[in-house]
Amino acid sequence: MAAPSPWPNRPPVLSVTDLATRIQDSLEADFDEVWVGGEISSLRTPSSGHLYFTLKDQHSQLRAVMFRGYAGLLRFRPEDGLEVVIKGRVSLYTARGDLQLYATTMEPRGLGAQQLALEQLKAALAAEGLFAAERKRLLPFFPRCVGVVTALGGAAIQDILTILYQRCPYLRVIIRSTKVQGVDAGTEIAAAVRDLNDHGEVEVIIVGRGGGSREDLSAFNEEVVARAIAASAVPVVAAVGHEIDLSVADLVADRRAPTPTAAAEMVVPRWEDLRAQVEAGERALVAAVSRLLTVRRNTVTHFGKRLQSPQRQAVTLRRHLSVTTLRLQAAFGRQAERARGRLQGLATALHNLSPLAVLGRGYSLTRTVPEGKRVTDAEKIPPGDQLRRTFAKGEARVRVEEVTP
Amino acid sequence: MQAPPKTFEAALRDLEGIVEKLETGELSLEEALGAFEEGVSLVRYLEDTLTAVERRIEVLTRDHGGEFQLQVVTEEDEEDQ
Numbered sequence: 001m002a003a004p005s006p007w008p009n010r011p012p013v014l015s016v017t018d019l020a021t022r023i024q025d026s027l028e029a030d031f032d033e034v035w036v037g038g039e040i041s042s043l044r045t046p047s048s049g050h051l052y053f054t055l056k057d058q059h060s061q062l063r064a065v066m067f068r069g070y071a072g073l074l075r076f077r078p079e080d081g082l083e084v085v086i087k088g089r090v091s092l093y094t095a096r097g098d099l100q101l102y103a104t105t106m107e108p109r110g111l112g113a114q115q116l117a118l119e120q121l122k123a124a125l126a127a128e129g130l131f132a133a134e135r136k137r138l139l140p141f142f143p144r145c146v147g148v149v150t151a152l153g154g155a156a157i158q159d160i161l162t163i164l165y166q167r168c169p170y171l172r173v174i175i176r177s178t179k180v181q182g183v184d185a186g187t188e189i190a191a192a193v194r195d196l197n198d199h200g201e202v203e204v205i206i207v208g209r210g211g212g213s214r215e216d217l218s219a220f221n222e223e224v225v226a227r228a229i230a231a232s233a234v235p236v237v238a239a240v241g242h243e244i245d246l247s248v249a250d251l252v253a254d255r256r257a258p259t260p261t262a263a264a265e266m267v268v269p270r271w272e273d274l275r276a277q278v279e280a281g282e283r284a285l286v287a288a289v290s291r292l293l294t295v296r297r298n299t300v301t302h303f304g305k306r307l308q309s310p311q312r313q314a315v316t317l318r319r320h321l322s323v324t325t326l327r328l329q330a331a332f333g334r335q336a337e338r339a340r341g342r343l344q345g346l347a348t349a350l351h352n353l354s355p356l357a358v359l360g361r362g363y364s365l366t367r368t369v370p371e372g373k374r375v376t377d378a379e380k381i382p383p384g385d386q387l388r389r390t391f392a393k394g395e396a397r398v399r400v401e402e403v404t405p
Numbered sequence: 406m407q408a409p410p411k412t413f414e415a416a417l418r419d420l421e422g423i424v425e426k427l428e429t430g431e432l433s434l435e436e437a438l439g440a441f442e443e444g445v446s447l448v449r450y451l452e453d454t455l456t457a458v459e460r461r462i463e464v465l466t467r468d469h470g471g472e473f474q475l476q477v478v479t480e481e482d483e484e485d486q
Contacts (some may be wrong), residue, residue, distance in 0.1 A: 032476050045430040120465070140412075141412065141413060141414035142412075142414065142454070143411040143456040144454075144457065145458070147465075152464065161462065165460060166469075167411070168460060169460055170455065170457070170458050170460065171458060171460060172458050172459070172461045172462075173461070173462045173463070174463050174464075174475070175462065175465065175478070176464075176465045176466075177464060177465045177466075195465060195467065195473070196465065198473075199465055199473050271455065274413070274455060275455055277417060278417070278448065278452060280456065281420045281421065281424065281447075281448065281451070282419065282448045284424045285420065285423065285424050285427070285441065285444040285445070286450065288424050288427035288428045289427055289437060289438075289440075289441045289444075291428075292427055292430055292437050293437075295430065296434055296451075302427070343412050368432075376422075
């Protein structure tokens with residue numbers, strides 16, 4: 001006879017698996033979709049691509065996992081200490097008896113995910129030195145071929161072309177059309193910057209679009225765009241058109257412009273100014289050489305009068321002068337025709353021209369103190385000397401630290 | 406004659422230097438003439454550079470083989486945009 005059972009009304013005995021499965025079913029029924037906020041800690045990111053972490057608050061903690069498929073969709077990098085809101089389900093990992101939160105989405109608390117991702121990217125690129133002032137290159141003085149990366153059908157391209165040609169009628173523009181918003185926009189923009197470089201004809205590139213919402217501008221915040229701009233062999237002007245937040249493209253570009261119009265203004269000089277500068281130079285050249293010849297001629301006349309006997313010498317000099325004048329006229333060509341009618345003393349015209357147009361493009365003028373002589377040779381300014389630098393807006397008194405001949 | 410300078414900016418600077426040198430009046434006639442000729446060639450270079458490039462708008466694409474294609478945009482196309 002069997003011994004009487006100590007528990008006469010005992011329910012059937014379950015296997016561990018049965019029990020675990022029942023707990024699992026029960027949890028999944030009650031916690032199929034939960035939203036929970038907490039702090040990430042003990043984050044592990046093994047090569048499998050899954051994220052393992054503990055979600056905790058002051059009093060409690062839960063194990064959590066986010067599988068690779070979901071983790072890959074995150075727009076920011078989770079890290080320990082970050083406050084997040086998670087959507088997921090709670091279940092039991094029966095193989096180990098662990099109760100786990102299975103996260104399907106995760107958002108940082110406070111900042112939006114995108115905003116956080118952006119700040120993380122900015123911090124990383126800044127640490128690499130990609131925004132450093134030393135990296136910024138001067139734009140070419142007078143580019144003959146300008147590259148533009150933007151949407152061919154967008155608002156920016158018309159503004160850019162209008163201003164470019166208004167300032168400089170003789171100019172070649174190569175447009176590399178891209179999407180400027182949407183999923184692939186960043187990749188396309190980056191490829192376009194590389195293409196214009198590989199093609200090898202543009203001397204400067206404008207990358208941009210017309211103004212948009214912060215979301216619309218996100219393509220210009222992508223790392224691929226930053227990398228492509230940083231790697232560009234020619235200077236890049238970013239014209240992303242959002243004055244409140246600087247995009248990553250703005251930060252890494254050599255110059256940034258608030259609008260596409262402003263970018264076009266930065267990139268080409270006013271053609272009329274350049275022509276005026278060339279003409280003034282030409283006048284000054286003719287005036288200087290004319291004055292010099294007048295002085296010599298007077299000397300010859302003077303000697304001719306004084307020296308009766310060695311008149312031959314004067315004749316030789318005169319002949320030399322007329323030969324010289326012939327050579328001069330040959331050299332003049334059409335310039336001489338124009339120059340003839342112009343006033344003497346135009347040598348100063350070159351200096352009278354406003355250098356503001358040039359200064360406006362980031363160049364500056366250096367003068368000695370107090371004489372105000374323009375400095376073109378570093379060797380002529382001993383260390384310790386004071387100099388005056390004139391910028392497009394205002395001036396600065398600077399001291400020479402070191403001279404590199 | 407000197408080889409043409411590489412950039413517009415450098416040529417402008419050189420021209421200014423030549424004018425200044427002539428203005429000192431310390432050059433011999435031969436030197437002055439040489440400087441003047443150099444100045445004239447700089448002026449020619451500058452004038453040529455000013456108009457060397459015609460107004461031309463092109464669109465860069467890659468064909469199926471990955472080769473670059475440049476397509477000129479006519480003014481009408483541009484206005485259609």
